[in-house]
Amino acid sequence: MGRGFTQYSYIDDELPDEWPIHSAHLDYILDDGTRLNVNQADYYCPNCNHFVVGERIETVSALEQEINDIENAPQSRRRMLAEVIGNTPQQIAELHIRIRWRKNRKAPPKCLQCGCTQILPIPDYDEFNHPQTGQPMKRSGRGFATTTEWHATYTPEGDQIESS
Ligand SMILES: [Zn+2]
DSSP states (O other), X not given: OOEEEEEEEESSSOOOOBOOBOOTEEEEEOTTSOEEEOOEEEEEETTTTEEEEEEOOOOHHHHHHHHHHHHHOTTSHHHHHHHHHOOHHHXXXXXXXXXXXXXXXXXXXXXXXXXXXXXXXXXXSXXXXXXXXXXXXXXXXXXXXXXXXXXXXXXXXXXXXXXX
């Protein structure tokens, strides 16, 4: 398996590619000690000066919609995904935990590496402009990399507790 990544390349510039690599082992530690997986998305971080993995924070209504799809919409993509993953009741229980976390969450999404909140989302297109510099870029690959595992824990506000 390894860790999922997206590869981004500059179109007109001889600059190295960017490779934000996600990790399945990033967890929030909630106030009652419950662990909740950190949903991740690709961003540009001005502090790291790289494309990075940052927090993906859905709205409460989007999370409620996911539960509704799983429970009531057999033809929905979310329901089909839930069936592929398996153990639907556990997925619903996790969504309820995520909703409770989301209702209390105050800070905007943070860089999971350095905690910066000035991160800029990477547009979800095959070709796009670098969100900071405007340089033309393209999404050049996607896959799984066999690389060092990354384990980390975060407070409910996305501040890193431990990383290894
Ligand atoms: Zn950063």
